[in-house]
Amino acid sequence: MGGNVSGAGGAEGSDRAGKAEKADKSEKRPNEQLGSWFLRSGWSKGELARQVNRRARQLGAHHISTDTSRVRRWLDGEQPREPIPKILSELFSERFGCVVGVEDIGLRVAHQSPSVSGVDLPWAAPQTVELLGEFSRSDLMLARRGFLGTSLALAAGPALIEPMQRWLVPGPTGRDGEPTAERDRARRPRLSKPELELLESTTVMFRQWDAQCGGGLRRKAVVGQLHEVTDLLQEPHPDATAKRLFRVAAELAELAGWMSYDVGLHPTAQKYFVLALHAAKEAGDRPLGSYVLSSMSRQMIHLGRPDDALELIHLGQYGSRETATSRTQAMLYAMEARAYANMGQPAKCKRAVTMAEDCFADCLPGEGDPDWIRFFSEAELNAENAHSYRDLAYIAGRSPAYASLARPKMERAVELFSQDNEHQRSYALNLIGMATVHLMEREPEESTVLAGRALKIAKQVRSERVNNRLRKTVDTAVRDFGDVAEVIDLTDQLAIHLPESAEAVQAV
Numbered sequence: 001m002g003g004n005v006s007g008a009g010g011a012e013g014s015d016r017a018g019k020a021e022k023a024d025k026s027e028k029r030p031n032e033q034l035g036s037w038f039l040r041s042g043w044s045k046g047e048l049a050r051q052v053n054r055r056a057r058q059l060g061a062h063h064i065s066t067d068t069s070r071v072r073r074w075l076d077g078e079q080p081r082e083p084i085p086k087i088l089s090e091l092f093s094e095r096f097g098c099v100v101g102v103e104d105i106g107l108r109v110a111h112q113s114p115s116v117s118g119v120d121l122p123w124a125a126p127q128t129v130e131l132l133g134e135f136s137r138s139d140l141m142l143a144r145r146g147f148l149g150t151s152l153a154l155a156a157g158p159a160l161i162e163p164m165q166r167w168l169v170p171g172p173t174g175r176d177g178e179p180t181a182e183r184d185r186a187r188r189p190r191l192s193k194p195e196l197e198l199l200e201s202t203t204v205m206f207r208q209w210d211a212q213c214g215g216g217l218r219r220k221a222v223v224g225q226l227h228e229v230t231d232l233l234q235e236p237h238p239d240a241t242a243k244r245l246f247r248v249a250a251e252l253a254e255l256a257g258w259m260s261y262d263v264g265l266h267p268t269a270q271k272y273f274v275l276a277l278h279a280a281k282e283a284g285d286r287p288l289g290s291y292v293l294s295s296m297s298r299q300m301i302h303l304g305r306p307d308d309a310l311e312l313i314h315l316g317q318y319g320s321r322e323t324a325t326s327r328t329q330a331m332l333y334a335m336e337a338r339a340y341a342n343m344g345q346p347a348k349c350k351r352a353v354t355m356a357e358d359c360f361a362d363c364l365p366g367e368g369d370p371d372w373i374r375f376f377s378e379a380e381l382n383a384e385n386a387h388s389y390r391d392l393a394y395i396a397g398r399s400p401a402y403a404s405l406a407r408p409k410m411e412r413a414v415e416l417f418s419q420d421n422e423h424q425r426s427y428a429l430n431l432i433g434m435a436t437v438h439l440m441e442r443e444p445e446e447s448t449v450l451a452g453r454a455l456k457i458a459k460q461v462r463s464e465r466v467n468n469r470l471r472k473t474v475d476t477a478v479r480d481f482g483d484v485a486e487v488i489d490l491t492d493q494l495a496i497h498l499p500e501s502a503e504a505v506q507a508v
Contacts, residue, residue, distance in 0.1 A: 129233045135271060139223050164296075164315060206252070211422050229248050250282075273296045338384060379423070428466045478491055
């Protein structure tokens with residue numbers, strides 16, 4: 001009797017399965033988008049199957065075993081399971097040298113592609129890892145300068161500030177609802193302590209390269225290292241190891257953003273900054289998050305949005321108020337001063353300058369500053385505050401009073417940077433800053449001497465910021481003192497050694 005019941009149930013289940021299969025087949029339509037990419041690739045079904053299997057093994061998905069009949073079913077409209085849509089996206093992207101998203105090949109995606117999804121992203125570890133991996137992969141594949149940036153749009157105003165405010169919202173105390181000790185016992189560390197330390201020291205090295213050589217020379221290497229770290233983050237780790245990896249990812253993403261900003265890829269830079277803030281949150285590192293926000297603030301000042309810059313700085317100050325070292329607090333106050341200067345608020349600017357100097361005076365050698373804030377030296381403090389007063393002078397119609405406040409600080413910055421072989425880009429930017437002060441004080445000959453020194457450095461570093469500021473300063477000199485012999489000579493030198501070209505600096 002039991003056998004009869006089982007048989008009836010089995011027959012009924014088989015009948016239902018058959019009907020479902022027929023219904024599924026009736027709903028399927030050939031995947032014309034996938035078919036189009038497949039035909040243009042020149043691959044056979046067998047070759048595509050072999051490439052999918054090879055890539056799956058590289059990803060650790062050893063359960064994937066594709067053959068020609070499975071490829072045929074995909075072309076007929078079957079939706080493959082993860083990670084096959086991602087693998088197909090990668091294979092076609094590499095084949096054609098452009099991003100071919102999962103949706104471009106007619107397959108379903110759980111979320112929008114990170115190249116078009118803006119800055120309002122989910123604040124959760126798995127999504128942060130996935131987005132970092134996808135965005136860095138897309139960036140690496142698009143070797144042509146600016147291609148990735150054309151698919152992005154800069155966010156500003158509430159569309160930028162409101163998502164960033166969620167950085168302050170506390171995250172879950174544990175993942176997957178497991179007690180930390182029990183979870184860590186189940187997740188044996190696959191990375192040794194020396195391996196983690198090597199990853200961290202490599203990030204320090206990349207940061208030194210950027211300061212010395214500019215953003216254009218090593219950007220691709222930084223993005224590649226970031227992609228490798230996100231691969232590691234997809235593996236299970238004890239919480240302490242995961243936090244250290246997220247911290248490395250945050251620092252690399254911030255640096256990739258900074259280098260992108262330096263070569264003029266602003267939407268790309270902003271996306272990296274946003275992802276860096278997400279990674280810093282997962283690392284539980286509030287001071288690092290405030291540093292990322294300060295980089296976003298610098299970009300907003302550069303783009304003429306000081307109101308947004310001020311909001312970002314205040315968010316960073318509030319979030320790290322109990323954990324940031326004196327040096328980090330000094331840097332945040334200096335950036336606050338820059339924002340107020342560009343908003344034309346001299347009293348608040350001067351107060352922030354004073355706060356920056358007071359905090360810097362409190363810096364102690366053994367305070368435990370992380371490497372990412374090491375750049376904020378006495379030279380950098382004077383440079384930022386000098387630029388705040390210089391910006392105030394511009395806002396106030398080239399006010400001699402504010403120019404006179406900028407001069408001694410800029411001179412001190414130039415003096416200190418001249419003794420620093422590591423921060424060559426900063427040296428060039430402050431030579432240019434001092435040149436602009438001389439122009440405001442109607443001293444064109446002195447201005448050209450400094451601009452000429454900056455030109456020599458500009459030929460060695462790969463930085464669109466340096467190049468553009470130098471060009472603008474020389475244009476101002478020509479407009480105001482075009483008949484001065486030194487200005488004419490500098491203009492000729494600039495045309496020879498730094499010709500203006502959209503292709504002058506490669507973003508990768």
